[in-house]
Amino acid sequence: MNISALTPAEARELIRTGQWTKPTSGMANGYIQTNLAVLPKELAFEFLLFCQRNQKACPIIDVIEAGSAVAALSAADANVKTDIPKYRIYREGKLTEERNEVTDLWTDDMVGFLIGCSFTFEEALMNNGIPIRHIEEECNVPMYQTSIQCTKAGQFEGPMVVSMRPMTEDQAIRAVQVTSRFPSVHGAPVHIGDPSKIGINDLNSPDFGDAVTVKDGEIPVFWACGVTPQAVAMNVKPSLVITHAPGHMFITDLKNEEFSIL
Numbered sequence: 001m002n003i004s005a006l007t008p009a010e011a012r013e014l015i016r017t018g019q020w021t022k023p024t025s026g027m028a029n030g031y032i033q034t035n036l037a038v039l040p041k042e043l044a045f046e047f048l049l050f051c052q053r054n055q056k057a058c059p060i061i062d063v064i065e066a067g068s069a070v071a072a073l074s075a076a077d078a079n080v081k082t083d084i085p086k087y088r089i090y091r092e093g094k095l096t097e098e099r100n101e102v103t104d105l106w107t108d109d110m111v112g113f114l115i116g117c118s119f120t121f122e123e124a125l126m127n128n129g130i131p132i133r134h135i136e137e138e139c140n141v142p143m144y145q146t147s148i149q150c151t152k153a154g155q156f157e158g159p160m161v162v163s164m165r166p167m168t169e170d171q172a173i174r175a176v177q178v179t180s181r182f183p184s185v186h187g188a189p190v191h192i193g194d195p196s197k198i199g200i201n202d203l204n205s206p207d208f209g210d211a212v213t214v215k216d217g218e219i220p221v222f223w224a225c226g227v228t229p230q231a232v233a234m235n236v237k238p239s240l241v242i243t244h245a246p247g248h249m250f251i252t253d254l255k256n257e258e259f260s261i262l
Contacts, residue, residue: 004029008075008251012083015251018100021085023140023247025119025132030256032074032185033249034061034114035226036084037233038102038242041066044111046154050232051113053151057160057224059184061252064112071114074252080114081106086245088230093237102242110242115226116185117249118163120256124178130171133212140247141165142206143227147199148190150228158232162190162222164203166214172221179223184259191222198222207231208246 003011004026011028014020024033039047044066051058062074069081082101089097089105118141122132134141141163148160167175172192180188191198203220204211208227214220233241244250 003027008253009077011251012075012078015085016079016082021100024085024249024251025122025141025247026135028251029123032061032252032254032256032259033117033119034074034252035117035229036080036087036112036114036242036244036250037229038106038110038112039238040240041109041111043155043238046156047113047229050150050153050156051115053153054160054228056186056190057150057228058226059116059186060113061116061184061254062114064114066111067108069106069112071112071250071252074114074254075250076253078250080112080250084244084250085248088243088245090230090233090238090241090243092239093234098245105240105242114250114252115229116259117226118186118223119249120185120259121179121182123256124181124260125175128174128178130167130175130178133166134210137212139212140209142203142211143208143225143246144195144200145207145231150232155236156232158228158235160190161208161225161227161231162198163209163225164206164220164222166212166218166220168218172219175221181260183261186224186226189221190224193219195220195222
């Protein structure tokens with residue numbers, strides 16, 4: 001199956017019917033993929049403020065109204081309760097389970113946030129001859145909690161999570177140029193080189209996702225990551241938070257080019 005050639009609707013149908021349960025990197029090329037964070041309405045404003053203050057890590061693509069499962073602005077015929085390959089459930093700040101749909105957990109006071117994902121700019125990187133190692137190795141992108149603290153908003157505070165892609169120094173320079181065109185989906189890297197400077201001690205032990213090979217002559221390049229809300233949820237400890245499982249994204253009908261700037 002050529003997953004890159006799928007339309008968003010075709011990709012969501014495979015996910016909804018359980019035919020695709022793996023990470024979504026490389027699916028439906030040309031279309032925006034997003035992270036998901038779902039919270040009770042009573043916390044929604046503070047979370048929205050947190051995202052506004054931390055747009056590098058949490059760029060909002062769409063907000064789903066309380067009780068609805070329809071992403072009206074980004075995929076009106078989709079159902080965010082069923083159209084993600086894997087969800088995570090946090091209770092009181094602890095990860096309690098992973099599941100393939102969350103219909104029974106969705107109540108009338110739940111508000112969903114779709115947050116920009118770095119998978120969006122990977123197609124642009126590959127078009128510029130920059131390898132995407134986790135796609136080459138058919139695994140999930142490595143993600144790490146850092147020592148970079150997000151700007152607090154109400155109860156919400158915590159560390160930034162970053163995703164990492166190894167490349168040569170010349171490729172890193174080009175990657176900065178390419179991804180700077182996508183400020184709505186994390187934009188340029190937040191760090192290049194020595195991971196210890198942002199609190200990462202071992203690239204082979206990511207906090208989320210899978211470790212990938214860093215070849216001789218390559219350096220790690222780090223982008224702010226939409227998994228950040230999961231790290232924040234672990235600190236804030238709301239009674240219930242629903243998120244996507246890292247790497248298992250919601251595929252929208254919005255085209256990547258709509259979010260690029262010249």
